[in-house]
Amino acid sequence: MRPGLILFTYLHLAADKRLSRELLRRRVTAVGYETIQLEDSSLPLLAPMSEVAGRLAIQAGSWCLQARSGGRGVLLSGASGVRPGKVVVLGGGIAGLNACRVAAGVGAEVTIMDINPSRLRYLSDLLGGRVTTVMSNRATLEEEVTNSDLVIGAVLVPGARAPRLLSAKMVARMRPGAAIVDLSIDQGGISETSAPTTHARPTFIRNRVVHYCVTNMPAMVPHTSTYALTNATLTYALEIADHGILEAGRIDAAIRQGVNTYDGHVVHPAVAEALKMKPHSVWT
Amino acid sequence: MRPGLILFTYLHLAADKRLSRELLRRRVTAVGYETIQLEDSSLPLLAPMSEVAGRLAIQAGSWCLQARSGGRGVLLSGASGVRPGKVVVLGGGIAGLNACRVAAGVGAEVTIMDINPSRLRYLSDLLGGRVTTVMSNRATLEEEVTNSDLVIGAVLVPGARAPRLLSAKMVARMRPGAAIVDLSIDQGGISETSAPTTHARPTFIRNRVVHYCVTNMPAMVPHTSTYALTNATLTYALEIADHGILEAGRIDAAIRQGVNTYDGHVVHPAVAEALKMKPHSVWT
Amino acid sequence: MRPGLILFTYLHLAADKRLSRELLRRRVTAVGYETIQLEDSSLPLLAPMSEVAGRLAIQAGSWCLQARSGGRGVLLSGASGVRPGKVVVLGGGIAGLNACRVAAGVGAEVTIMDINPSRLRYLSDLLGGRVTTVMSNRATLEEEVTNSDLVIGAVLVPGARAPRLLSAKMVARMRPGAAIVDLSIDQGGISETSAPTTHARPTFIRNRVVHYCVTNMPAMVPHTSTYALTNATLTYALEIADHGILEAGRIDAAIRQGVNTYDGHVVHPAVAEALKMKPHSVWT
Amino acid sequence: MRPGLILFTYLHLAADKRLSRELLRRRVTAVGYETIQLEDSSLPLLAPMSEVAGRLAIQAGSWCLQARSGGRGVLLSGASGVRPGKVVVLGGGIAGLNACRVAAGVGAEVTIMDINPSRLRYLSDLLGGRVTTVMSNRATLEEEVTNSDLVIGAVLVPGARAPRLLSAKMVARMRPGAAIVDLSIDQGGISETSAPTTHARPTFIRNRVVHYCVTNMPAMVPHTSTYALTNATLTYALEIADHGILEAGRIDAAIRQGVNTYDGHVVHPAVAEALKMKPHSVWT
Amino acid sequence: MRPGLILFTYLHLAADKRLSRELLRRRVTAVGYETIQLEDSSLPLLAPMSEVAGRLAIQAGSWCLQARSGGRGVLLSGASGVRPGKVVVLGGGIAGLNACRVAAGVGAEVTIMDINPSRLRYLSDLLGGRVTTVMSNRATLEEEVTNSDLVIGAVLVPGARAPRLLSAKMVARMRPGAAIVDLSIDQGGISETSAPTTHARPTFIRNRVVHYCVTNMPAMVPHTSTYALTNATLTYALEIADHGILEAGRIDAAIRQGVNTYDGHVVHPAVAEALKMKPHSVWT
Amino acid sequence: MRPGLILFTYLHLAADKRLSRELLRRRVTAVGYETIQLEDSSLPLLAPMSEVAGRLAIQAGSWCLQARSGGRGVLLSGASGVRPGKVVVLGGGIAGLNACRVAAGVGAEVTIMDINPSRLRYLSDLLGGRVTTVMSNRATLEEEVTNSDLVIGAVLVPGARAPRLLSAKMVARMRPGAAIVDLSIDQGGISETSAPTTHARPTFIRNRVVHYCVTNMPAMVPHTSTYALTNATLTYALEIADHGILEAGRIDAAIRQGVNTYDGHVVHPAVAEALKMKPHSVWT
Secondary structure: OOOOOEEEEOOOHHHOHHHHHHHHHOOOEEEEHHHOOOOOOOOOOOHHHHHHHHHHHHHHHHHHOOHHHOOOOOOOOOEOOEOOOEEEEEOOOHHHHHHHHHHHHHOOEEEEEEOOHHHHHHHHHHHHHHOEEEEOOHHHHHHHHHOOOEEEEOOOOOOOOOOOOEOHHHHHOOOOOOEEEEHHHHHOOOEOOOOOEOOOOOEEEEOOEEEEOEOOHHHHOHHHHHHHHHHHHHHHHHHHHHHHHHHHHHHOHHHHHHEEEEOOEEOOHHHHHHHOOOOOOOOO | OOOOOEEEEOOOHHHOHHHHHHHHHOOOEEEEHHHOOOOOOOOOOOHHHHHHHHHHHHHHHHHHOOHHHOOOOOOOOOEOOEOOOEEEEEOOOHHHHHHHHHHHHHOOEEEEEEOOHHHHHHHHHHHHHHOEEEEOOHHHHHHHHHOOOEEEEOOOOOOOOOOOOEOHHHHHOOOOOOEEEEHHHHHOOOEOOOOOEOOOOOEEEEOOEEEEOEOOHHHHOHHHHHHHHHHHHHHHHHHHHHHHHHHHHHHOHHHHHHEEEEOOEEOOHHHHHHOOOOOOOOOO | OOOOOEEEEOOOHHHOHHHHHHHHHOOOEEEEHHHOOOOOOOOOOOHHHHHHHHHHHHHHHHHHOOHHHOOOOOOOOOEOOEOOOEEEEEOOOHHHHHHHHHHHHHOOEEEEEEOOHHHHHHHHHHHHHHOEEEEOOHHHHHHHHHOOOEEEEOOOOOOOOOOOOEOHHHHHOOOOOOEEEEHHHHHOOOEOOOOOEOOOOOEEEEOOEEEEOEOOHHHHOHHHHHHHHHHHHHHHHHHHHHHHHHHHHHHOHHHHHHEEEEOOEEOOHHHHHHOOOOOOOOOO | OOOOOEEEEOOOHHHOHHHHHHHHHOOOEEEEHHHOOOOOOOOOOOHHHHHHHHHHHHHHHHHHOOHHHOOOOOOOOOEOOEOOOEEEEEOOOHHHHHHHHHHHHHOOEEEEEEOOHHHHHHHHHHHHHHOEEEEOOHHHHHHHHHOOOEEEEOOOOOOOOOOOOEOHHHHHOOOOOOEEEEHHHHHOOOEOOOOOEOOOOOEEEEOOEEEEOEOOHHHHOHHHHHHHHHHHHHHHHHHHHHHHHHHHHHHOHHHHHHEEEEOOEEOOHHHHHHHOOOOOOOOO | OOOOOEEEEOOOHHHOHHHHHHHHHOOOEEEEHHHOOOOOOOOOOOHHHHHHHHHHHHHHHHHHOOHHHOOOOOOOOOEOOEOOOEEEEEOOOHHHHHHHHHHHHHOOEEEEEEOOHHHHHHHHHHHHHHOEEEEOOHHHHHHHHHOOOEEEEOOOOOOOOOOOOEOHHHHHOOOOOOEEEEHHHHHOOOEOOOOOEOOOOOEEEEOOEEEEOEOOHHHHOHHHHHHHHHHHHHHHHHHHHHHHHHHHHHHOHHHHHHEEEEOOEEOOHHHHHHOOOOOOOOOO | OOOOOEEEEOOOHHHOHHHHHHHHHOOOEEEEHHHOOOOOOOOOOOHHHHHHHHHHHHHHHHHHOOHHHOOOOOOOOOEOOEOOOEEEEEOOOHHHHHHHHHHHHHOOEEEEEEOOHHHHHHHHHHHHHHOEEEEOOHHHHHHHHHOOOEEEEOOOOOOOOOOOOEOHHHHHOOOOOOEEEEHHHHHOOOEOOOOOEOOOOOEEEEOOEEEEOEOOHHHHOHHHHHHHHHHHHHHHHHHHHHHHHHHHHHHOHHHHHHEEEEOOEEOOHHHHHHHOOOOOOOOO
16 A cells, blocks of 8 residues: 655645545645644644744734834833833743743733633743733733733634634723734634734734734744744654654554545544544554 | 040931930040941941841731731732732832842832932843832822832931822822831831831721831841841941041041041031031041 | 532531531532542642742741741841841642742742652752752751741641651750741641641740741731632632533542532542541442 | 023934024024933933833844844744844943843843943843853954844944944845844944934845844834933923023033033034034033 | 562663672662662652762863863853853753753853753743753754864663764864763763763863763762762662562552562563563562 | 063062063063053953952862862752752952852852942842852851851952961861862962962862862963953053053053053052162153
C-alpha cells in the first residue's frame, strides 16, 4: 500500500468540505497541525503560534491606542507622574500568559482573568506581584473591561466557538478610544462587536472602541513565527519522513491524532462528523 | 570655658519654652538630633526614623483594615483571583519610599504621589513597574484617595506644619472601612480628620474611615529603631566626645547646626525666634 | 426520590457526631467543602483559605513582634544598616508558599522548610534567591527555629493531626520575645505550646514566646476571604444547582468525594468510620 | 511697566526669525519651555517629553519591524526557543534609559551605548543584568549597530546638532529589514540617512533599512503626553501667574533662563545671537 | 530469609562486572542510588547532584576563562561599558537550569538550548527575560557555540551515552581561549574533544579551547554536596532500615527499582543484561 | 616650550623615589591614572578597576572555598534544601557594590557593611531585599565576620592605608575553611593576617582561613579589564594628544590633578611631599 503524497500543515478540514473531498479523491495523507495532540490534551503545534500571538497582542494594542488609529492616545507605559494604561487579558492560557508578560514588561497595569482557580493560582505564583489575577464572572468581567484601556481576547475552548464574553452594550460602556485585540477571532471572537480584519485594514471602530481582529497575526512577524513553528513541527516531520506515516503513527499517538485523511478515507472523527462520513480506522 | 553637661537627643525646643529656659539657666550644651543638618539640607538623624516609620506604616495599615479594627476586611496582598488592596502613599521622601517598597512587597497595588517631577522620575527609575507614580494635584489626589483602601500620609515640609491634603469631606467620600495611617501627625497631620493617638489606643474611626495617628511609631519596634538611630547618632556622639563641642563644631558644620543652647545662650536661630531671644554666635 | 435540602459548606462531620446525626435524621444532602477532592488529591476548596491564611500569617506575626504585644520589638523589614527579622516557615504547601512570598516581600530574611526534596526544588526554582529552602529534620529544625524571630507553622497532613514539630523545650530556647503563628492549630498545632485562641484575644505568651493561634484566621479579612472562597465554590454550587446532586456527582468525581450524607445515609468513608457506621454507596 | 501678553510654550525662536520679530514688535513676554534650565543644567520641561518619546520608540520600532512595514518580520520578544530581537539604544540620557526599560520589558536583547563612563556605571547599577552597557566608540558602535534589529537614536547635545553617528555606509551594512527610530531627528538626526517624517507617513526605507523619523512623537499619545508635560509646566505657570514675570524671575533662576523676549527686547543670549542682536538684561 | 548486608550507595554495576559478581557471591543486597526511580521516571537521588554540578559549572567555567588557565581573560560579569561573557548551556534539565540561574545571576549573557519545545517554554516562563531559550538543531548549535565564551554540556539521556553534540571541527571554530565545562563527561561527554580529568589536573587545552571535564564535580564542595545528597537519600535509608528491604520494596516502588542484587541474584534488568544474566523477580 | 615624552599610566610615584627621580631627570611629563580626580573627588581611572576587582572577588572566593583550596567545601549558591554560603562584604564603595551584586546573583546570603549611613541607605534602595546592609562597628563586624563563609575586603580610604578591620584573633574565630579575599591589599589589607600574594600562588592559609590577596586581580581577566580601563582613559588620552598637556590641563581640572612631573619639576603635592621637594606650579 503506497500512501502517495503526505500533506503536513494547518488544514482545518472540518470547515472546508471542498478541500476535504479533493484530499480524499486524490488519496492524500493529510496530517493537520491543529489536530496533533499530546496525552495531556495539549496541542503542541498550536502552542508556538499562541505564544507569538499573545506577545504581538500588546504591540498591536499599543498601536490601536495611538491617536491616529482612533485610540485614546494613551501610552501603555505611562510616564513618571502619569498613570500607565490598563490592560485586561481575558483567558489565562499560553496566549494570555504571554500577553501578560509583555504588557507587564512595558509597564502597563495588567489584570488577567480566567475561570479556573488553579490556573489563576499558578499564574499568581509565576508572575508574582507584577500582574493581578481576577476570577472571571459576569460582575468582575464588566468591571474590569469597562475600566480598561486595552482588552485582549485570549480565550480558547479547543474545538468550539470562543465564548461571547463581551456584549455590544458592554463594549459601548468602555472608555471612548479604548481598544480590543481579539486573538480568538479565528474561533468567532470574544466580543459581539468583533469581526475578522486583514493586515491591510487591521482595525475598525465600533461603539467608539478600536477593534483589532486580524485573523493570522503571526504573519506580521514571519521571521520569528517561522522559527517558532518549525521548532515544533520538525520533530514530527522527521518522524514521518523517517518511518512513513503508518509506522510513525504506530510509535507516536500524537501523530495518529494528527492524521485527517488517509488513502481516500477520513480518519479523524471530528472531520468525519463535519463531513457526515464514518471515520476509518488505520491503527487498531 | 567649661561647657558642663552636654545633652544630645531629640529636643524640639521651639515647642517647649520651659525646657529651653531650664537648659539656659543650667548652662547645658543642648544638641538636638532634629537640627543636625548636612550641606544638602538633609537631616541625617531624622532619616532613620522616617525609614522605620515608613516601613511600619504598611504593617499598621494592614492591621487597621482587619474587620476587628473596624476596617474593610481587605487583605493588602489579595489572593489569586481576588484583587489586592490599593495603597496610596502621599509624599515621596524617605518615609514614602519605604512605605512603597513594603506595600509593593506584600503584593498591594501601590501609587505614590508627590509634587516634585524629578523626585517622581527617580522613584519611577528605582521602583520600575511595581509602583505607579502620580503627580499630586487636587484632581489626582481626590481620585486616588477615594479609590484606595489605605492612605499613607508621608509628607514632610521641614520646619513647617504638614499640608492639610485631605479635607473631612474627601475622607467621607473614601470607601467605608478604608484606613489612613498619618505619619505626618507630629507636624499636625495630612488630614483634617487626623488627631494624635497613642500606642494604647492607636486608632479611631471618623467619617467611617479608620485613622491611625500614633505620634511615635518607631517605639513599636524598639529593637530595630534603637539600632537604626544609634547607627546614625554614634558618629556625632563620638566626634563630640573626642573633641569637645567647640572643636567638634569647628570641624563639622552639621554639629554646629545641631547646637541649640550653649553656656546659657540660645544658639539656634529658629529656637531663638520661638523664644523671642537673639541667637548667640559661638563659631564665627 | 427527592433529596430535600442540600447543605454545601465546611462541615467537619467526623468531629461532630451530633451534627452528623441530625443531618442524617433530616435526610439532608450534606456536601463538605473540605472533602471535595480532585484526582491529584488536591483539595480545591481548602486551597483559597490556605492562601489567605498564609499571607495573613506575616501580618499577624509582625503584630506579635511589636513591643506592645510582648514581642522583641523587631521590624521584619529591618532598616538600612540594621538586619531584617528572620522568618522560618515550616511547611512548603500553599499556605507556606504564600507566607514566604509576603515575608520576602516585606524584606525579611526567610527560610522555608519541608521534608519533600522535589517540593523544595520547585520552591527554589520559583522563588529564586529571595528565600532559602532547607530540608527539615530534627537538627535543621532546631537550628532554624531557635535563631529566628518568627516561626510560621504551615504543615498540613490531610485528614491527620499536624505533627508536633516544636517541643516546649525547643520553644524555650527561642529568642525571648520571638513569635509563633500556628496556622496548623485547627489540626492541633505544630508546637507543644500551641493552644487555640480567638480574634478577641489572639495571643498568649508561653516560654517567653508570643503565640498566635487564632483558629479561623481568614475571618480577619472577610472581604478578601469571601471572594477567594466563592471563586472556588461557585463552580461546584452551579453544577449541583443545574443538575441536582445525583447527576452532578455522576459527572464530577470531585463532587462525589464531597457528599458526606445523603437521604439519611452516611456516604463518606471517613465520616462513616468516625461515626462507626457503614458507608453507603450512592454512585456505583 | 505693563508687560502685556505672556506666551509660555515651546518657542524655538533661534530657528524662527519671523516669529521672533513679531514677538518683539508686539512686546510679548515670551517664555520658552526649552530654555527653562535648572542649576545642574537639566532641562525640566524637556525631560517629560524625552521620557514619553523614549518609551514610544520601542512601540514605533516594533511596528517598523513588522513585515508590512518593510521590516525583517522579527518580534522583539522572540518566542520560547527563538532568539528575541536585538535593540541598540544610542545615548544614555532620559530618552535612552526609558527606551531601554521598555525594550528589556518586552524581552528584547538590549544594549545601551554612551560615551560617559560614569553614566554607564549608573545605568548598569540601576538596570542590573537586564541590559548590557557598552562604551561607545567607532569600533563598538559599528559592531553593535550592524548586528542589531532595531537602533534607537537618543543622543542629545543641548543646543547643538545631534552627532552623525551612523554613516550611510554603516546603515547599508545593517541587516536588511532592520529599523532605525531616530528620536534625535529634531536636532538633525543621528544618521546620515535620517530625514524628518510625519505621523501620516512615518517611515521610509533607505539602504534596505526602515527609518522612523517622526519629529513630534509624543503627539501619538496626547492623553499621556499632555499630563506628563502639564505636570512639569504647571508649577512654573503658577509662579508666573502668582507673581508676574519680573518677580517670578527674581525668585526663580530657572524662569529667568526661560525668558526669550520681554517688552520688545531679546533677553536670551542664544536667541539674540541667532538674530544678531544684543541681549538685553532684565534682572541685573 | 536473612538478607545480610545492605549496601545503599551509587553502584553503577552495569559498568563493573567484577564488583557485581562479588556482590552476588557475598549475597549482598545492593541498592543503587542511580536506579531509584519515581513513577514519572525522574531520578530523585541523581537530582541533587545535578543541581550542585550545574551551579558549580559556572564557577569552574569562570576559572577556565582566566588568563592563567589559558582562557580568553573574559570576566563573565563584564563591567559597565564592557560586554559580559556569553554562556551557552546545552540541555535544559536540572543541571542546565541551575547553570543558567547562576550564569544569569553573575550577569553573563545566557542562552539555554534543548530539543524539547515544552521544556523550553517552561524555562522561558520561569526565567523570564534574563535567559534566552533556543531550540537546538545543527544550525543553531553551531551558531551559538562558536559565538560563545563558555559552553556548558548538561545533556543527560538516562541510561545512554551522552550525544556527541560538538565535533572537533566545531570546537576548532570556537573563539580561542573559550571554555567547555562538560558535565556529561560521566556519560562520555558532549564533545568529541572531551576526555575525563581529575580535581588535581582539571583542565586541558584542545583546539585552543580550555576543557574542564572533572568526573565528580560535586566533590569540590563536599559540605554542600553531602547535605544535598543526604537530604534525598535519608528518607529511603530510613524506610529500608525501618521495614527491611523486602517490606520497604513492597511499600515503595522506587525502592524496588533501586535493588540491583539480592540474595545472590541479579534483580535489576539493565544490570542483568550487562552481565548477560536473567533478572530475578523478588516482588511479584 | 617642548614637553618631550608624555607618560600616561598608573605611576604611584610617592612609593617609588628612584622612578620619580629618573622621570625628573629626563624631563618626562608623567600623568598618573591614580591622581586624576574629578571635582566630586571621585577617581575616574580607578573606578573601572574597582568594578572588575569587585566582581572577580566572588569568583576568587568561590574557588578558595573549594575543598582542594583548603576551603570549607561550601558552594556559595547552596542547593535546594541546603543553605547557601554566607558572604560579608566590608566596604560599600564601587568594589563592594559590585561584589555584592555578583554574590547575590549566584544565590549567596549577602551582607554589606559600611560606616556611612546614607551610603547604606542608597545601597538598600538600590539592591532591595536581595542584600542585607549592616552598619559597621566593632560589635557587628565581629558577629558578621565570624558567622560567614567568605569575607570580601573592599575598603578604600583614598591616599591612606586601609584600616585593619580584622585582627588575627578575630580571624581565628572564623569558621575553619572560611575565606578572605582582600581587595584592599594594595593599601595594606583589611586584616592583620593579610599579606600580598601572586597569580602564581594566590592563596595561603593562616588561622585555618584561606587568604586570597593577589595584588593585581584585574590581570586575571585582561580582555575585560583592558576594555574597562581604556573606556575610561581614552577620553583623557585624546584630550592630551589633541591639545598638548599645557592646554589640556588648562581646560580640564582633572588632568591638572593627574600631572605628577613636568619638565623636570615635581607638580603633584603628595608626590612632592613624599620626595621632600617643593611642588612646582604649572597652571596658576
